[in-house]
Amino acid sequence: MRLKGLVLLVALVATVAALWPAAGGAATFRGIVVAKQRGTLLVASPSGIISALSGNAVVGSRIVAAGGRATVVGHARIAHIHGIVVRRIGTTMILSSNRHLVAIHKARLLADANPTTQTAPQPGAVVNTTVTTTSGELDEQDEDQVGQVANNAIQVQAVVAAVGIGSLTITVQGQSLVVPLPGGLTFSSSIVGQTVTISLSLADNNDDQGDDDSGGGGHDGGGDHGGDGGGDG
Numbered sequence: 001m002r003l004k005g006l007v008l009l010v011a012l013v014a015t016v017a018a019l020w021p022a023a024g025g026a027a028t029f030r031g032i033v034v035a036k037q038r039g040t041l042l043v044a045s046p047s048g049i050i051s052a053l054s055g056n057a058v059v060g061s062r063i064v065a066a067g068g069r070a071t072v073v074g075h076a077r078i079a080h081i082h083g084i085v086v087r088r089i090g091t092t093m094i095l096s097s098n099r100h101l102v103a104i105h106k107a108r109l110l111a112d113a114n115p116t117t118q119t120a121p122q123p124g125a126v127v128n129t130t131v132t133t134t135s136g137e138l139d140e141q142d143e144d145q146v147g148q149v150a151n152n153a154i155q156v157q158a159v160v161a162a163v164g165i166g167s168l169t170i171t172v173q174g175q176s177l178v179v180p181l182p183g184g185l186t187f188s189s190s191i192v193g194q195t196v197t198i199s200l201s202l203a204d205n206n207d208d209q210g211d212d213d214s215g216g217g218g219h220d221g222g223g224d225h226g227g228d229g230g231g232d233g
Contacts (some may be wrong), residue, residue: 032079032232034131034138035102035173041070042100048082048128050097060133077134078141080135086156086202087127087177093120094131094172096156099197103173104131107141107204111163119144123202124152137173143213152202160196163189170196 031043040054044065048143055070057063062074074140081104083097094105121127131138158170158177167188168179179198181187 014223021106027066029053029063032065032076032133033059033063034081034133035059035078035100042102043070044079044081044097046080048097049082050081050083050100050102052100059136059138077132079131079133079138081129081131081138082146083127085121085123085127086154086200088120089121089122089175092175094175095127096154099155099157101156101158101172102138103175104129104138104140124149149202153199154202155196155197155199157195160187160191160194163187163192168196172201172204 006080009221024157024202029043029045029051031045031051033041034044035042035161036057037061039054041055041057042050043053044050053063053064053070054068055065055207057070057072058076060077060079062076063070064073079116081095081097081102083095083102085093086096086101091106093106095102095104097201098189108157121143128144128146129140130142131140158172159167161171161176163167164178164185166181166186168181170177170179181201
């Protein structure tokens, strides 16, 4: 799926693959695994902010991390995530929390006899969402808009799946997104598989009518830098 309104403003950190500590020092960090790939866990804290940890666990695992070591202590059916809506594609919402991208799915429902006219939060909205983890992916149960980013650009991190002429393809838990590059900017195919930090424009960045071709997988995360209350960047 091509991101028609998603403009790549900065893509100069293509070699960023190392994880930054999600829980600095010897402090104990607790949370629930909401995504994973190649030894990297994206873990949502009780407040809903996502951090990256090294480790191996299934989605839904309860994690306790101390001294750089993550230990599975149980399993949770429900997790809470606080972040910014980046994109809606069919029944999938791409959400950025602390620069980390996750794909959240919402089941298609039969027509309601009394349909609501409430519009789902659009790109740039800051939301609190409750998800279930029982299917090995994130299925949305509830979503509440609590704010709006101050501008239309945020920084995110994602894995490069392919390099094209004038574009990059990034992946978010199996969801492929094609990002147009500014004129004249090109990258070598050597960055495929690496985690990049990019600034994305959220203007006109929506496709509720698009196909939902999400699947399993994940992405390497990094670069924790606080909450998403006003933006990722």
